Amino acid sequence: MTKDAPRDDFDDTELRVRPPQSSAAGVPGVVHGLRDVLDQAGVRRGVKTLRLLNQHRGFDCPGCAWPEPGKPHVAEFCENGAKAVAEETTVRRVGPDFFAAHPISLLATKTDHWLGQQGRLTAPVVRDIDSDHYRPIGWDDAFTMIADELRGMDSPDQAAFYTSGRTSNEAAFLYQLFARKLGTNNLPDCSNMCHESSGAALNETIGIGKGSVSLADITDHAELIVIVGQNPGTNHPRMLTALEQAKRRGARIVAINPLPEAGLRAFKNPQAVRGVVGKGTPLADLFLQIKVGGDHAFFQAVNAALVEADRATGDVLDHDFIDRYTSGFDDAAASWMELNDDDVRAATGLTARQIDEFVGEVVAARSVVVCWAMGLTQHKKSVPTIREIVNFLLLRGNIGRPGAGACPVRGHSNVQGDRTMGIWEKVPDAFLDRLGAEFRFEPPRAHGHDTVDTIRAMLAGRIRVFMAMGGNFAAATPDSDRTAAALRTIPLTVHVSTKLNRSHVLPGHRSLILPCLGRTEVDVQAGGEQFVTVEDSMSVVHASRGTLRPASGELRSEVAIICGLARAVLGDDDATPWERFNADYATVRERISRVIPGFERFEERVGEPGGFVLPHPPRDERRFATADGSARFTVNDLEVIRVPAGRLLLQTIRSHDQFNTTIYGLDDRYRGITNGRRVVFVCREDLDALGLADGTTVDLVSEWTDGERRAPSFRVVAYPTARGCAAAYYPETNPLVPLDHTAEVSNTPASKSVVVRLEPVTG
Ligand SMILES: Nc1nc2c(c(=O)[nH]1)N[C@H]1C(S)=C(S)[C@@H](COP(=O)(O)OP(=O)(O)OC[C@H]3O[C@@H](n4cnc5c(=O)[nH]c(N)nc54)[C@H](O)[C@@H]3O)O[C@H]1N2
Ligand SMILES: Nc1nc2c(c(=O)[nH]1)N[C@H]1C(S)=C(S)[C@@H](COP(=O)(O)OP(=O)(O)OC[C@H]3O[C@@H](n4cnc5c(=O)[nH]c(N)nc54)[C@H](O)[C@@H]3O)O[C@H]1N2
Numbered sequence: 033m034t035k036d037a038p039r040d041d042f043d044d045t046e047l048r049v050r051p052p053q054s055s056a057a058g059v060p061g062v063v064h065g066l067r068d069v070l071d072q073a074g075v076r077r078g079v080k081t082l083r084l085l086n087q088h089r090g091f092d093c094p095g096c097a098w099p100e101p102g103k104p105h106v107a108e109f110c111e112n113g114a115k116a117v118a119e120e121t122t123v124r125r126v127g128p129d130f131f132a133a134h135p136i137s138l139l140a141t142k143t144d145h146w147l148g149q150q151g152r153l154t155a156p157v158v159r160d161i162d163s164d165h166y167r168p169i170g171w172d173d174a175f176t177m178i179a180d181e182l183r184g185m186d187s188p189d190q191a192a193f194y195t196s197g198r199t200s201n202e203a204a205f206l207y208q209l210f211a212r213k214l215g216t217n218n219l220p221d222c223s224n225m226c227h228e229s230s231g232a233a234l235n236e237t238i239g240i241g242k243g244s245v246s247l248a249d250i251t252d253h254a255e256l257i258v259i260v261g262q263n264p265g266t267n268h269p270r271m272l273t274a275l276e277q278a279k280r281r282g283a284r285i286v287a288i289n290p291l292p293e294a295g296l297r298a299f300k301n302p303q304a305v306r307g308v309v310g311k312g313t314p315l316a317d318l319f320l321q322i323k324v325g326g327d328h329a330f331f332q333a334v335n336a337a338l339v340e341a342d343r344a345t346g347d348v349l350d351h352d353f354i355d356r357y358t359s360g361f362d363d364a365a366a367s368w369m370e371l372n373d374d375d376v377r378a379a380t381g382l383t384a385r386q387i388d389e390f391v392g393e394v395v396a397a398r399s400v401v402v403c404w405a406m407g408l409t410q411h412k413k414s415v416p417t418i419r420e421i422v423n424f425l426l427l428r429g430n431i432g433r434p435g436a437g438a439c440p441v442r443g444h445s446n447v448q449g450d451r452t453m454g455i456w457e458k459v460p461d462a463f464l465d466r467l468g469a470e471f472r473f474e475p476p477r478a479h480g481h482d483t484v485d486t487i488r489a490m491l492a493g494r495i496r497v498f499m500a501m502g503g504n505f506a507a508a509t510p511d512s513d514r515t516a517a518a519l520r521t522i523p524l525t526v527h528v529s530t531k532l533n534r535s536h537v538l539p540g541h542r543s544l545i546l547p548c549l550g551r552t553e554v555d556v557q558a559g560g561e562q563f564v565t566v567e568d569s570m571s572v573v574h575a576s577r578g579t580l581r582p583a584s585g586e587l588r589s590e591v592a593i594i595c596g597l598a599r600a601v602l603g604d605d606d607a608t609p610w611e612r613f614n615a616d617y618a619t620v621r622e623r624i625s626r627v628i629p630g631f632e633r634f635e636e637r638v639g640e641p642g643g644f645v646l647p648h649p650p651r652d653e654r655r656f657a658t659a660d661g662s663a664r665f666t667v668n669d670l671e672v673i674r675v676p677a678g679r680l681l682l683q684t685i686r687s688h689d690q691f692n693t694t695i696y697g698l699d700d701r702y703r704g705i706t707n708g709r710r711v712v713f714v715c716r717e718d719l720d721a722l723g724l725a726d727g728t729t730v731d732l733v734s735e736w737t738d739g740e741r742r743a744p745s746f747r748v749v750a751y752p753t754a755r756g757c758a759a760a761y762y763p764e765t766n767p768l769v770p771l772d773h774t775a776e777v778s779n780t781p782a783s784k785s786v787v788v789r790l791e792p793v794t795g
């Protein structure tokens with residue numbers, strides 16, 4: 033039905049291209065953000081909502097996971113946070129009438145933008161076998177349908193329970209408890225596609241999969257901040273405020289990126305007079321335009337240079353730290369000495385002088401923070417690359433002291449918290465032991481499926497029930513056509529969602545959409561008004577309290593949906609007090625405080641302004657709970673990516689007008705794109721070499737061992753990206769990413785390095 037149906041987003045006749053901008057935010061940013069909220073939510077409701085965003089007694093921004101400052105500015109939000117709020121507080125509605133009027137086959141031809149723009153889901157709906165419509169269904173009947181399907185399985189591992197990173201701690205804790213009581217660790221989540229590589233590399237080398245810096249390390253202490261593979265101007269705009277603070281006290285910033293992103297160059301703070309009238313604060317002192325996938329070679333070259341410099345002077349490395357806290361230095365140092373200059377040049381595209389300049393910055397700085405995001409995590413060699421960054425930090429003792437450390441900047445607002453709560457297909461046994469003891473059951477021990485393995489299991493016919501707590505599995509995952517086909521073979525798909533999305537229009541034989549409350553909405557249960565908690569990128573846990581009237585009287589909270597389902601599935605004999613959990617979320621937090629270390633006196637501490645910080649042994653006391661009890665230097669063999677002639681290495685990125693698969697609008701202001709998304713950015717020299725003119729329409733074709741994949745109809749845009757590289761937006765490019773093209777160790781889809789050819793469309 034859908035695969036070959038025409039999609040109305042392939043015709044970008046209104047597309048306009050201008051030169052990219054050289055600074056981020058400022059007044060246009062605020063105006064854009066406010067306009068979106070006021071358009072969708074209405075003036076009074078919009079202003080009321082924004083005033084509570086990221087405030088102590090308000091709700092946590094449903095956008096990114098950047099931390100709030102201790103004393104939030106009265107308007108602690110950014111343009112893109114405002115858009116995320118507008119998306120949720122819209123007055124438009126998708127109810128049973130909408131589904132009666134719109135067959136699924138028609139909805140499948142619509143763009144992601146169109147689907148999201150239809151409004152908030154208002155009532156549970158079901159698609160029966162062979163039907164082309166969703167129809168209303170009562171909550172109890174929906175739970176019974178899921179329970180019957182789950183009970184009919186041959187094994188609990190025929191179910192998979194996906195989570196996106198907006199789910200609260202309370203809901204996440206109950207969701208994993210439910211899955212494990214059912215008997216499976218099949219808990220794939222968006223982390224598998226996001227910072228899994230960071231978690232894997234950090235766990236192995238420093239003994240904890242989370243970043244080691246606080247907000248103050250960046251704003252007040254770091255002398256050098258390195259930003260690698262991250263576009264904060266668009267994806268973490270409030271980070272620019274922190275960087276501006278750092279700059280104003282004299283910190284230096286180096287940006288390493290194939291694209292000269294506006295937010296890395298200068299920032300016009302919309303909350304300060306200088307941002308409104310002036311040119312803003314220049315941010316990056318040094319910009320290194322690296323080739324896609326070149327960071328592994330880059331950090332090896334830097335590490336080699338640091339070791340060599342130390343051999344000359346004896347004071348470049350922190351010998352005391354290396355001796356006391358680390359292992360493996362000699363082997364790692366020996367491996368760097370074998371590094372070949374030509375390989376470094378080929379992989380990075382940078383000159384020896386540029387690398388030296390960076391080394392100079394490093395040696396001059398008494399403390400260094402490295403921040404990174406998807407530009408590092410979504411490659412085949414992501415885990416070795418991040419391990420190499422840990423090597424880099426260890427060499428000068430840049431961990432566990434003020435102004436220094438590793439800062440993987442998380443994506444979804446509670447993606448880190450969901451992991452802490454046990455949303456992890458291979459959670460450690462210690463967690464399962466405590467969970468089992470608290471709830472008196474024997475949790476399953478075999479590791480479950482991550483996201484890619486879930487799709488493989490679907491393709492092999494081994495999944496009977498797929499349930500998603502938020503997110504948009506069909507659009508976020510790689511190999512879209514295969515994944516869509518896989519989803520359609522599943523007996524029952526269940527989506528707990530706030531808005532309509534692609535996953536709903538690619539249903540299983542039977543499919544349920546269960547609409548839930550969003551962050552901004554008041555959550556009243558039998559025990560009164562409830563709040564939930566979240567954990568940000570810097571391990572700070574705090575409360576989030578919705579205040580708006582729910583979009584519909586039929587919405588249930590995620591907690592209520594899980595508790596209702598658990599009772600229907602596990603029956604009244606189950607000893608877990610699901611009804612009490614549903615009535616009063618404090619009772620859930622009490623259990624969390626008993627199962628998860630660091631949450632002692634949870635209820636009391638989360639009531640304090642700003643919440644509380646979870647323990648982080650490397651940061652707090654330079655303690656490293658690794659296999660050998662020390663921070664580990666690692667040897668990571670370099671593999672230079674060789675792109676065949678006539679091909680480019682494609683990375684898939686976010687525009688300024690989207691949150692993952694939610695498309696707010698069709699512009700990418702900082703990169704100069706208006707009214708269209710099917711563009712591919714390539715540098716002029718490469719276009720000349722390929723004999724392609726700016727403005728040509730091309731198909732993007734990726735080649736893989738099992739054949740080709742094609743994403744049709746992209747406009748070529750001459751753009752100052754690194755040589756040999758290309759960039760285009762996700763999720764339009766997801767059909768190009770082969771399911772088996774994943775990062776070593778973490779199994780994260782390598783969606784930032786796909787070899788493609790550009791085939792001009794004739795006729
Ligand atoms: N407004 C908004 N905010 C968001 C999101 C959103 O979609 N919209 N998404 C959220 C989520 S879930 C996440 S994970 C984060 C994502 O935040 P980012 O990681 O900033 O998002 P991307 O658009 O994927 O940008 C990747 C950046 O890495 C660069 N890059 C790509 N390949 C390489 C490489 O090989 N080396 C180096 N050095 N750089 C490279 C790209 O040029 C780009 O600047 O943002 C979160 N916040
Ligand atoms: N090619 C390519 N693919 C990628 C990436 C990439 O850079 N390139 N990035 C990857 C990354 S980093 C990530 S994190 C994933 C994102 O993958 P997901 O987290 O699965 O996707 P989102 O687009 O964030 O999910 C949006 C949907 O969440 C639902 N939603 C919103 N708020 C709530 C809520 O409060 N509760 C519930 N229950 N539902 C809600 C809405 O229905 C909305 O349609 O995509 C990954 N895929």
Ligand SMILES: [Mo]
Binds near residue numbers: 222225442444
């Ligand atoms: Mo993410």
